[in-house]
Amino acid sequence: xxxxxxxGKKIPKxxxxxxxxxxxxxxxxxxxxxxxxxxxxxSKYPHANILKIDTSKAEKLAGVKAIVIAKDMPPNFRIGFMxxxxxxxxxxxxxxxxxxxxxxxxxxxxxxxxxxxxxxxYEELPGIFDPLEAMKEGAPILHEEAKSxxxxxxxxxxxxxxxxAKDESAYIAEDTFSTQWVTHCCLGTSGCIAHFDMQNxxxxxxxxxxxxxxxxxxxxxxxAFGLKNRxxxxxxxxxxxxxxxxxxxxxxxxIAILLALKTKKPVKIIFTREEEFFATSPRQCTITKISxxxxxxxxxxxxxxxxxxxxxxxxxxxxxxxxxMMLPISSLYKVPNVKYTAKCxxxxxxxxxxxxxxxxPQATFAIESNLDQLAEKADIDPLExxxxxxxxxxxxxxxxxxxxxxxxxxxxEEVAKRLNWKEKRGKDKGRGVGMASLIHVGGGARVYKSDxxxxxxxxxxxxxxxxxxxxxDIGQGSDTxxxxxxxxxxxxxxxxxxxxxxxxxxxxxxxxxxxxRTTFVAGNAALGAANRIRQQILDAASKIFEEEPSNxxxxxxxxxxxxxxxxxxxxxxxxxxxxxxxxxxxxxAEYFYDPANENFDKEFKGNxxxxxxxxxxxxxxxVDKETGKVKILNYIAAHDVGKAINPLxxxxxxxxxxxxxxxxxxxEKMIYKDGRLMNGNFLDYKIPxxxxxxxxxxxxxxxxxKEGPFGAKGIGEPGLVPTAPAIANAIYDAIGVRIKxxxxxxxxxxxxxxxxxxxxxx
Amino acid sequence: xxxxxxxxxxxxxxxxxxxxPYETLLETLRERLSLxxxxxSCSLGSCGACTVLVNGTPMRSCLILTPEVEGAxxxxxxxxxxxxxxxxxxxxxxxxxxxxxxxxxxxxxxTAKALLDRNKKPEKRDIVKTMSSxxxxxxxxxxxxxxxxxxxxx
Numbered sequence: 001x002x003x004x005x006x007x008g009k010k011i012p013k014x015x016x017x018x019x020x021x022x023x024x025x026x027x028x029x030x031x032x033x034x035x036x037x038x039x040x041x042x043s044k045y046p047h048a049n050i051l052k053i054d055t056s057k058a059e060k061l062a063g064v065k066a067i068v069i070a071k072d073m074p075p076n077f078r079i080g081f082m083x084x085x086x087x088x089x090x091x092x093x094x095x096x097x098x099x100x101x102x103x104x105x106x107x108x109x110x111x112x113x114x115x116x117x118x119x120x121x122y123e124e125l126p127g128i129f130d131p132l133e134a135m136k137e138g139a140p141i142l143h144e145e146a147k148s149x150x151x152x153x154x155x156x157x158x159x160x161x162x163x164x165a166k167d168e169s170a171y172i173a174e175d176t177f178s179t180q181w182v183t184h185c186c187l188g189t190s191g192c193i194a195h196f197d198m199q200n201x202x203x204x205x206x207x208x209x210x211x212x213x214x215x216x217x218x219x220x221x222x223x224a225f226g227l228k229n230r231x232x233x234x235x236x237x238x239x240x241x242x243x244x245x246x247x248x249x250x251x252x253x254x255i256a257i258l259l260a261l262k263t264k265k266p267v268k269i270i271f272t273r274e275e276e277f278f279a280t281s282p283r284q285c286t287i288t289k290i291s292x293x294x295x296x297x298x299x300x301x302x303x304x305x306x307x308x309x310x311x312x313x314x315x316x317x318x319x320x321x322x323x324x325m326m327l328p329i330s331s332l333y334k335v336p337n338v339k340y341t342a343k344c345x346x347x348x349x350x351x352x353x354x355x356x357x358x359x360x361p362q363a364t365f366a367i368e369s370n371l372d373q374l375a376e377k378a379d380i381d382p383l384e385x386x387x388x389x390x391x392x393x394x395x396x397x398x399x400x401x402x403x404x405x406x407x408x409x410x411x412x413e414e415v416a417k418r419l420n421w422k423e424k425r426g427k428d429k430g431r432g433v434g435m436a437s438l439i440h441v442g443g444g445a446r447v448y449k450s451d452x453x454x455x456x457x458x459x460x461x462x463x464x465x466x467x468x469x470x471x472x473d474i475g476q477g478s479d480t481x482x483x484x485x486x487x488x489x490x491x492x493x494x495x496x497x498x499x500x501x502x503x504x505x506x507x508x509x510x511x512x513x514x515x516x517r518t519t520f521v522a523g524n525a526a527l528g529a530a531n532r533i534r535q536q537i538l539d540a541a542s543k544i545f546e547e548e549p550s551n552x553x554x555x556x557x558x559x560x561x562x563x564x565x566x567x568x569x570x571x572x573x574x575x576x577x578x579x580x581x582x583x584x585x586x587x588x589a590e591y592f593y594d595p596a597n598e599n600f601d602k603e604f605k606g607n608x609x610x611x612x613x614x615x616x617x618x619x620x621x622x623v624d625k626e627t628g629k630v631k632i633l634n635y636i637a638a639h640d641v642g643k644a645i646n647p648l649x650x651x652x653x654x655x656x657x658x659x660x661x662x663x664x665x666x667x668e669k670m671i672y673k674d675g676r677l678m679n680g681n682f683l684d685y686k687i688p689x690x691x692x693x694x695x696x697x698x699x700x701x702x703x704x705x706k707e708g709p710f711g712a713k714g715i716g717e718p719g720l721v722p723t724a725p726a727i728a729n730a731i732y733d734a735i736g737v738r739i740k741x742x743x744x745x746x747x748x749x750x751x752x753x754x755x756x757x758x759x760x761x762x
Numbered sequence: 763x764x765x766x767x768x769x770x771x772x773x774x775x776x777x778x779x780x781x782x783p784y785e786t787l788l789e790t791l792r793e794r795l796s797l798x799x800x801x802x803s804c805s806l807g808s809c810g811a812c813t814v815l816v817n818g819t820p821m822r823s824c825l826i827l828t829p830e831v832e833g834a835x836x837x838x839x840x841x842x843x844x845x846x847x848x849x850x851x852x853x854x855x856x857x858x859x860x861x862x863x864x865x866x867x868x869x870x871x872x873t874a875k876a877l878l879d880r881n882k883k884p885e886k887r888d889i890v891k892t893m894s895s896x897x898x899x900x901x902x903x904x905x906x907x908x909x910x911x912x913x914x915x916x
């Protein structure tokens with residue numbers, strides 16, 4: 001690992017110059033000749049029968065080119081994880097974001113005016129907005145064919161014998177925690193342009209984070225439209241933020257496709273910020289009942305978790321987040337006996353999706369808050385109980401995760417040291433410290449049958465390469481990390497690496513940007529392809545030098561003998577020599593990397609990831625007892641990343657994730673009242689600004705993961721996973737009140753302080 | 763439809779346009795002049811992604827009607843480069859890792875430029891106060907502050 005020239009260096013993101021210059025092209029910026037503008041009419045009520053839709057007035061408006069309603073979609077065409085969502089609704093609406101009709105017009109303004117001319121008659125129905133109500137017997141059923149509001153998903157994990165462990169535990173702590181809806185708030189709103197060619201092949205300009213899977217979805221849609229054997233090409237514009245929001249295909253995309261098909265023109269749909277708030281899918285809210293036990297020495301004996309998730313009206317990947325929640329529930333710290341059940345419940349609220357962490361933040365909030373409660377019962381320092389139970393390399397967890405590299409202990413110690421834990425804890429009234437750890441997948445996650453990514457590299461006559469990767473860049477910097485790996489292996493400057501990552505017509509398959517998998521999986525794919533090119537170069541050079549390829553190396557685009565320093569030749573010269581000759585060749589290589597991880601079996605057991613990422617966050621807070629306001633005085637974020645391929649971008653993930661976590665912990669909440677969003681804009685839904693940035697210190701722990709490219713593991717999501725419980729634990733240390741319901745607002749803190757003082761008086 | 767004649771100086775170039783009476787400066791820049799560096803993200807003046815300089819003052823172009831700024835000098839992100847050379851702030855944003863998805867970047871850089879134009883050596887608290895007008899969801903702001911600080915030291 002020594003003498004690395006490109007890997008491990010703080011290299012600016014490759015597309016940063018374009019973005020800083022303001023010339024990067026986002027979906028908002030792309031225009032095609034003859035392009036029309038699409039707009040969607042949403043439901044007026046969260047639950048209603050649709051009696052009549054009259055589009056006749058809108059059709060007469062000059063500039064309107066098409067209006068579509070449910071009957072224009074193929075009958076029985078449904079989208080979503082459980083295929084329960086028709087992109088346009090015909091008889092019934094189940095949420096306020098239900099799509100009823102759509103218009104394509106020659107301008108945005110005309111499209112908007114046309115929407116106002118569409119007349120819809122509804123019969124309003126009573127709605128169900130609380131998952132507990134929806135689970136009661138006799139509650140109205142949202143999806144009649146499903147016969148129950150509880151989704152038929154088998155979220156149940158049992159490891160060991162929890163009941164027996166309970167009997168044998170010296171201490172048990174039990175409580176209930178809840179979390180709120182929060183939303184991604186990508187600065188670039190959702191949008192697409194659908195365009196058919198003369199043969200009805202579809203090109204979709206998109207900002208999806210799953211180009212290959214989206215391509216499949218749209219091929220299926222074209223089949224449903226009766227367009228068999230047509231090609232679908234996804235071209236990604238520069239993506240204005242993802243965080244999980246673009247992990248599925250959505251009704252608006254199918255509507256744009258339908259409008260484009262009807263008008264034979266390109267159709268663009270761009271969400272307004274208002275739509276982005278109410279018509280995209282947030283992180284789901286949860287109610288979690290948890291109990292954990294330990295023996296006299298503080299060793300964990302069991303963990304039992306029951307969870308209820310408000311799924312909303314339709315299914316997307318949000319309904320599958322319990323599969324990732326199992327990860328911390330079964331394997332955060334050593335815990336031999338585990339039981340977990342989760343119910344996802346249909347309500348007339350907005351439907352939920354993946355968001356950075358994919359369920360892990362909700363589960364970790366409950367586990368790590370409750371662990372402090374257990375430590376208090378057992379009279380053990382919260383730092384000590386974490387030391388005692390920390391995960392270690394070589395462990396096989398109850399869910400059968402094979403832990404390879406594991407820097408959890410180092411992360412805990414770094415936090416304890418840098419936070420000055422012993423000095424600060426339990427001393428100063430009104431000030432306190434808390435910590436919380438995380439486990440996350442760090443080597444891909446086999447949620448589909450393939451967890452792979454392909455890379456193709458071609459080299460020109462001068463040693464410059466084009467790298468075609470399946471891995472999308474959503475701002476996190478995968479373009480740069482992939483270029484660094486290729487440059488390192490080939491001994492060329494990073495400027496000579498061009499990464500192409502946005503077109504399914506030329507880029508190989510990839511399962512998508514999710515599960516913090518891109519550096520690990522796409523990085524390994526790039527590494528594999530680069531190694532193959534390198535071998536071809538060295539084989540060719542070995543003939544020129546009359547030297548074994550193994551005695552050759554490349555640095556600064558010069559091939560040289562490691563045995564005889566006088567033998568050297570510029571890379572370009574070799575390339576031209578083997579190209580411009582009879583029977584010549586140009587260098588190309590491909591590699592498809594699919595990690596050796598496992599799908600869960602029927603009991604949800606198996607080695608989901610090829611490696612696991614760890615981290616610990618520690619925080620010192622000051623709580624104002626008069627106002628309930630929590631101020632973060634110091635924040636340490638220690639992460640085991642295997643190896644930092646690019647510390648600059650890595651810090652960016654930790655700072656960015658950390659601040660999203662702080663927003664989740666202390667303020668952000670989508671306020672839904674009877675199925676309607678009350679704060680759908682940046683004035684009323686406050687995301688952190690620069691004024692909310694605490695003194696935050698990232699600590700990078702390198703454990704050199706054997707399976708990772710140059711030893712690296714994933715870091716995309718971990719930065720926000722343990723934030724909320726670390727803060728909640730620090731607040732408890734500061735003022736002795738525990739907030740169990742996110743976000744931890746000053747109102748809740750103040751109420752808890754008052755309640756506690758009331759108890760004292762009695 | 764009735765249009766209004768407006769003269770503007772955009773990035774040191776005089777332009778004369780016929781605009782709609784209710785047309786925002788953001789729409790004029792993006793749709794009429796193809797200057798797409800200013801971004802539409804909230805249309806409420808709450809995020810700062812559409813920030814441009816109007817006579818040197820950072821303003822939300824989504825809230826300004828073009829006829830209101832008749833005769834004004836407008837600087838957009840496209841006007842910051844000196845020939846092929848990026849402005850020191852653009853350079854610092856790039857090098858410091860202050861750019862992730864990049865959607866907020868134009869507005870951030872122009873907001874910072876206006877600050878440094880009126881105060882060459884701002885204190886960190888001035889930078890924080892000024893930059894708090896703009897939202898970023900990716901970076902956690904830390905490196906944005908560093909980029910502005912770094913530029914101010916040059």
